[in-house]
Amino acid sequence: MTGAEIARRTLNGERVEEPCLIGAWIMKRSFFQKYAGVSNIYAEPVATAVEAFANAGCNLNPQFIIPSPFQEHRACDPFNVPFGAPDDIGKIRTRNITPEDVRDDIDAFIDSRASNSDFDVERTGRDYARKLIELRRLSRDRTLYIGAFGIPSFMSGYTTWSYESYLSALLLYPDLFRDYFAVQGEEAKRYNRAIAYAVRTYDIAPYVYSGDDICFNDGPICSIDLLDEVYFPALRDAVE
Secondary structure (H helix, E strand, C coil), X not given: CCHHHHHHHHHCCCCCCCXXXXXXCCCCHHHHHHHHCCCCCCCCHHHHHHHHHHHCCCCEECCCCEECCCCXXXXXXXXXCCCCCCCCCCCCCCCCCCHHHHHHHHHHHXXXXXXXXXXXXXXXXXXXXXXHHHHHHHHCCCCEECEECCCCCCHXXXXXXXXXXXHHHHHHCXXXXXXXXXXXXXXXXXXXXXXXXXXXXXXXXXXEECCCCCEECCEECCCHHHHHHHCHHHHHHHCX
């Protein structure tokens, strides 16, 4: 039984004799160097990552990422490795971000998303499937690769504006955040429809993965009641 078949059967809830081993989120270049047998993991990053995961015994990969060439703990897409360092690396914040700054940025975000009539389900689905088909070809059925489905992003707020300003704004302007997450939820729903089209059209594995960092070790970083009010309705809409 191939690694990919072990993963498929496991995801289907079937009994298998061998464990399904997930390999992802490994942010050490030495891992890819060792298991792919290369010194420069960025010369052929896609093939290198595929070989490393397969040689390490990975049956299932739900998020195809490798360490950034600029900061090892940062992730990057092997299909699109950056050639220049991101602008925010080493940047020192010169002013405090206030909850009002967050409010204004979210207002601008909502206004910028007023029209989404140009979304192309077929093109988006084709682009989604293209990478998974290439990974299936390179892995030779040793590893099953699945893609991410769309969700409204909670964690992007505190990574963009800082915990203090983001969570303060969340408490001060819940109605605005409800609209903010609702817009993201609608965009995610369109993306998920494109994924469904891709699965039907291109015979890719009918499984998806996603997630968001919404908790500390001891629980959610804001109240469940607030999440029920502003976030979870948009998430429910996105995955409908």
